[in-house]
Structure formats: C-alpha cells, structure tokens
Amino acid sequence: MKITKDLYQSSLALLTDFYQLTMAYAYWKSGKAEQEAVFNLFFRKNPFQGGFTLAAGLDYVIDFCRNFRFDKDDLEYLAEMKNSDGTPTFESAFMEYLEHMEFKCDLEAVEEGTVIFPHTPMVKVKGPLIQCQLLETPLLNIMNFQTLIATKAARITYAAKGDSVLEFGLRRAQGIDGALAASRASYIGGCSATSNVMAGKLFGIPVSGTHAHSWIMSFDTELEAFEAYADAFPDKCVFLVDTYDTINGIKNAIEVGKILRAKGKEMLGIRIDSGDLAYYSNIAREMLDTAGFPNAKIVASNDLDEQIITSLKIQEASIDIWGVGTKLVTAYDQPALGAVYKLSAIKNTEGKWEPKVKVSQQSIKINIPGEHNAIRFIRNGKAVADMIYLETEDLSKTSFTIIDPIDPTKRKKIMTKGLEQEKLLIPIFIAGQKVYERPNLGQIKENARRNLNLFDKAHKRLVNPHIYPVGLEESLYQLRTDLVFKMKNYDGEESNI
C-alpha cells in the first residue's frame, strides 16, 4: 500500500461503486451501452438548514473526465474477478471495450462559485449510457464535498461580517484531499487564507500561521519563547498567549511588542485559542490599547463556526480575525450534502428521446424528467427567481409561470420584461472535448462574491432563511406529473399512494 506517493498516479476510473461496473457490463451485454442518455446531478435540500448553496468542484470534475480511461492495471484487477463457478465475472470482449473507451459525453455544469438551489442540476451529462453511469460515483464524490464546504465557508464568512476568516482545518479533515479540497472550497466560499501549505502550493491560496503551544513549551519561559519568535519573524509576530495563563501571556506579548517597536518593528497581534473568547478578547483589547498597541489584531480560534461567531459578535467580543478549522472543513453539523445523480431521459431504439422519472413514496425523491436547464431572472442586480425548463422551451416568451417542485400550490408568474436572464448550466465538454475556459481560483472566488451579492440577505440568514423561489416551468411540471401518474398506474387494478 503506497498511499502517500503512488496512489494517484494511475487512472481514477476505478474510483467508482462496483455496481456501476456490473451495470456497465450488463448494459454492454444487453446492447444498451451506447444508447444515449441524460443524467443530472442535483441535491434536494440546502445544507445546514440554510437558504442557499454555493457550487464548487467543477475543476476536479474536468480533470476527472479528461483523465477518464481504464489503465492496464485497472483491467487486470477486473479480469481477476470470478463467478462462483470460477469463470471470469467480466468477459474479455468487455474488457477490450473498456480498454478502448474514450470519454465522449456532453457535460454541462454550473460554474464554481454559483449560488444554486435544490432540484436544479449542478452537472448534466449526456452521452452513452455506459459512460454516464460510470461517471455517477466520482462526480458525486467531488461535487458533494466541495459544494458542501464552499457553502459552509460562505456561511461562516457571512457571520464574520467582513472580518478575515482563516481556514485551519488540515489536522481534523477527513483524509488528505478531504483537507486539500476543503481548503480550496473554503477559499472560494470566502476565507482569506489557509494553514495548509500544500493547498497554498497547489492552488495559490495565501497561507497563514505563526506558532503553537509547543513552541512556548520548548522554552523555559513564555517570554523567552516570544522573544525568540520575534527574532526569527520580526515582521510576523502574532503571539499565542494562552499556553499557561492568558493574562500573563498578553503581558508578555506586550513586553515583546515594545522590544520590537524599539527596533522599528510592530507586532501584528495576539491569538487566543482557549477559554472564554468574549471575556479574554475584551481584556486583551483593553490591555493592548492601554499599552499603546491599538493596531494589534486579536485572532481567535477554538472550535468556531457560524453560530459561535454570531454569538461572539452579539457579545461584542474584540476579535478581528477568526481561525476556523474542524467545524468548517468537516462541515461538522452536516458532513454530507446528499446530492444524487439521476437518469432523466433516454433515447429509445427509434432514436426518440424518452423522459424518465423515478417514482418514490417520498415526493421529494421524484426527479425532474427530460433534458432540462435552469435560468436565473435578475432585476436591478437582485435575483428574482430561478426557472427549471425543458431544453425545448422558448426562452423569448414574455411571461412564464413556475411551479414549486414539491408543493404545486406554490406558483410564481414572471414577466420577463426588464429582467436579465442568466443561464445556470453552461457547456463544459461537447462530445468529450473540453470547450470551457477554466477560470483561475481568484476568478472563481470573485464569482462567488458576485453571486452571493445577487441575493437578498433574507436568503442568506443563517437560521430560518427566507425561501428563494425556484420552480419548474409549467410544461415541465406537467410532463413530470403525467409521467408519475403513468408510472403509478392509478388506472390499474390496485395502486398505492
């Protein structure tokens, strides 16, 4: 097992659920492998009981699709699988088919940093059934996690009301790229820096950090430790003051701050990592001000999230910079988004597209059929509503009615005059060729900022947000209803609600 160095050198095609491969084989056996299909990746509820979601992960999806192929050792692994009678699970002709498989789907997606809501596709894949199917698991893995963390970061930075938020989560993150992808998504969502040096190197995110308790403990006294740190980094002194006693720590920081000043340098501030942050930050502020350090910043950390930051803000804690870790990078209160990837249309043997629904006893689990897209209506820089519509829809109409996908009594009529329209899903690959020019991470972060500004603060409220209207265009709604009735067979002998 060579996790640290060699793991990601080979293709990631096997990073999928085994049932995708058994289905792939069975599609191939049934002559359906190349039948064209449309799948949509979407989620059903905003995370964290919030009012919005911030999309992230597309850049990884692009990499995944570009590298999509079965390598020799992947095929060798599959070839070794046996049935109970000792025959190979997969015929050798199928292995050859996999060996020569090239990604040739159309893929549309919302750009990273786009605010998105339940039921709207974040990614749409159209292509050979077998390829669409094999992409399901990795696309979900990538989009679920990064979207979750970007959203969490947007909530936390919203709570910080413009203060700088630093992401410190590497040590508690779920695995190596659980950390790296989280650093990237956190930066997109609004954090200003990360502690993760590799994320800094790979993604160009600013890195941040000074010293830990162990630094202090490795010296005989805290004062010596602060002095030694100031010698090494006269320009970057943020002293961690709570190793032994916070008040004494602040006194020692001030003492070294004065030594620095005598040398023409200024300490940047102090950090408090334990105890009552409201209480100690206010004491620290007063001590620093009194000692002539009104510009020294106070950094706070210790299991912070958007709720605790809000509470500290209400208590008027004197905190300038927020270090967040575990609660951000693991999305502690809801560590999975729960996006799904559903077949919505398939081309039948006569070459005609058939829309598809999966019926469920839970209404929220009924997917949206057909090939659809979504558009955002904007008035004077503020988003008014999103409409999910069939690709065949005429978007130049002067009015639309949208219907809530769960509660058909909730409808909204939209007069398009004077409204800007922003298409949410845009082409990324056409027939397997990338047609999308990737923005850099700074542009993605700016897109997130712009997107979040489109929405009224009522939708961004952390608790009990105002629900932003997203609906199915009437004819799409009707199509879905008809299909569900047909599948549920209410005219048949016995049927279930």
Next chain:
Amino acid sequence: MKITKDLYQSSLALLTDFYQLTMAYAYWKSGKAEQEAVFNLFFRKNPFQGGFTLAAGLDYVIDFCRNFRFDKDDLEYLAEMKNSDGTPTFESAFMEYLEHMEFKCDLEAVEEGTVIFPHTPMVKVKGPLIQCQLLETPLLNIMNFQTLIATKAARITYAAKGDSVLEFGLRRAQGIDGALAASRASYIGGCSATSNVMAGKLFGIPVSGTHAHSWIMSFDTELEAFEAYADAFPDKCVFLVDTYDTINGIKNAIEVGKILRAKGKEMLGIRIDSGDLAYYSNIAREMLDTAGFPNAKIVASNDLDEQIITSLKIQEASIDIWGVGTKLVTAYDQPALGAVYKLSAIKNTEGKWEPKVKVSQQSIKINIPGEHNAIRFIRNGKAVADMIYLETEDLSKTSFTIIDPIDPTKRKKIMTKGLEQEKLLIPIFIAGQKVYERPNLGQIKENARRNLNLFDKAHKRLVNPHIYPVGLEESLYQLRTDLVFKMKNYDGEESNI
C-alpha cells in the same frame, strides 16, 4: 491544477500547517532544531459518546514517514515567500537544511485494530524538535480520520449482531481518500465488503454491488430490467425492488427468480433502499418464503447507522445484510475525532530530559508529561485496566495504583499476579529506520476482532457505556500534579484557578 493524476506524485512534506514551518525556521534560528523532544498523539474523549475507540491509520503514517523529505518544488515554493520588506521569509541556509533533512525519529505506536482509550498515546515521536514538529499535522490528519471511521464501523457492525455490513459510502465521502481511507478503516472495524472498486484494488477489500435505480429506468419495464440483469449475472442477482413500487418490485424479483431457477441458478436476494424498511422487509420475507425462496437474502440500505440498525433489530425487521454509506464514511454524528499532538518532554542543553505540561483552564486539556507508554492488564482473556506509566517505571512490580487523569478520587489498585500484560505502544521506527513488520489488512482486521473481544460488552454498549478503567501510574500522576502546580505558580503574587 491537476488533482486527479499528479497531485500525490511529489513529496507530502508540505501537507502541514504553515505554523509548523515558521516554528521549524524559528527553532533552527534559535539553535533548537536538533534538540531532542518527545511528542504524543492522543485523544481526550471516545467518539460518538461511546465506550471505546479502535485505532487505525498507522500504515499511512509509516508511508508518510518513509517518504518524508522536501522536494525541489516544495523548496522553490517556500523560497518564493517574502516578508513585507521584500526579503525572503526563510533564509537560504534554512532551505538547504530542509533539503538535506532525513527522517531520523524514533516512532512508537499502537497497532492498527487496537482498542484504545482517552489520554493513552496512539503515536509517540521522539527525535529532533524540528522533525517532531513538522510531523504533527499530517500524523493528526491520518490518525484522526481513520481511527474515527474504524470506531464507527465497529459500532455499526456491533449493532448488526453478526450480520454482514457492506460499506457503500464513496459518493458522499469527503474527498477521494476521504472515501478510500474510510473503506479501509471500515473493513478494519468489521465491514465485510466495500462498493469502492479502487479500495478493492488498492487494499484487497472484497467489493460488492449489483445495480441501481437507473438500471431499471433505462428499460421499459422493471421486469425486463431484472431479466436483462439476470442474463448478465445469473450468479449474482440481488434485485433492487423499490424503483417504482416495492411490492410490485418484489413480485417481479420472484418472477425472475423462478426463471433463473428453471435454468439451474438461484437469485441471491433483493435490496430495499427506501420507505419503511421494517414494514417492507417483513412483507418481502413473507412473499419470498411463500414463493419458495427462503434462502434469498434481504439487503437494506438508506441512511443507516448503528442507532437505526438497532431500532430495526428491535422491530424484528427481516434484514440479513446492511448497506451503510454516508453515516459511516463521514462519521455523520461526529465527523472529527479531535486527537491532539503534544510536547511531553524535551532534552535540555545539559542533556537532561525535562518533562513538560501545557496547563489549561480546562482540566481535560492538561497533557501527560514525560516519556510514557501504556500497558493493558488482562485476566482470563478479558481486559481489566490500562495503565499509563513513565518509561522508567519498573513493570515487574507486584502491584500498581492507577489514578484517573481527570478525577483523582477515582483510583484502582492492580495486583499483577495472574494477569497478562500487553504493551500498547510498540516500536515502529528507530532512528528513522523501520523496525516494524507491517501486518496485511486481513491480519489487522483480525487484530481488531481479537481486541474487541477482550472487552466486556458493557464497554461496547452504544449508549451510556460502562467506563473502562484507564489511569496514570501513581508516580506519573504525581509528576503531572507537581508540574501543574509549578506552572500555575500558586506560590506567586496572584494566581488563577
């Protein structure tokens, strides 16, 4: 950004918090880089409000340490960092020092699959201060996550009372190795297979899976879909019955089961992925039995965890195999373990080891000083107590008193006669050389099983478990108390509780 293929080819030395590097530099500047130190990695509370923790992750730690070095591009990245006045953050002599750094620590650890409790070190690193410090973050990242998931898996398989548990979490896991490491740790903790094909390939874990709703939806009828699947995998038919209507789905599965039987094959069973699992599994059992399929298994999935499995067991649901995903691989109810890594001793300039404590206002945050290890006392195959002791302790004594690290009124006297002793931390690296023979994953899984069997079921109870006794040997307890008193300076002018 090349996440999928090239990310893990370079060294992982930069997979650390930036403050580890600033401290490393400052240690080097202060002449302390090679000063010898001891750090311990431990956690303070069992996860999930449970009574035990199952260690995992050591194999990754070994890989990390063996590959530990700063590559050329790592150093180039660091060399580009600048102070506010434009001078380089790190002197070039320091870069040279990093370039030639070779891992030369002693490292001891508990083996994977060991049951472990709060305060006991899971990993102990002894070596140059600078190296110990640089290892902190990656070791925490690895051990925190895998230990968390192995523990969760042990709880879930405990709830399943011997039934097979399959891990299905890839699509909701936190990143790529958030999934892979979780599959591995889940297998160690007791799962019998994974859906993650790459985890199967890399780690040799059995893979499992049949088909999804999309398989059914790609055919005109469910019956056709089942028939086509049975054609491709006559030996491996587990039919997913809830795409449209669960009862009809079971009828269709039975129909295809009869076709298979006519060809001399047996369907393995059915899977239910939604709706009331207790209700539908019992109906399914009755229908399958009546139709002559008493051996067909019923697989259930849909947001299962140990609590829901326990509830379904109490309701006498007819479920034979449990598919668990999100709640397992993200450790949904507690997605981070919170282990820490603390300096416990340092060799002073006279070559004498000095024990160290970090004092805190929260008593649980006071670490255990000195170079210590832990031993488990076992009577007739059952663990009696764990003792944390100074390496200088004489283990041949006939009795020990252990004291709870938090509440000194909780003590236990241990007469060693007739007790087996199992040392928990064993040597992995000595002076940077691996001395540990790695077990394979099957052996690790067996070690976990053996370890879990050492403990009374009262400690494994999912809710309100009986607390297993773990204490500090008296003289270690006394050392800690003395150091805390000294640090808190109760004899000084003004001191705080």
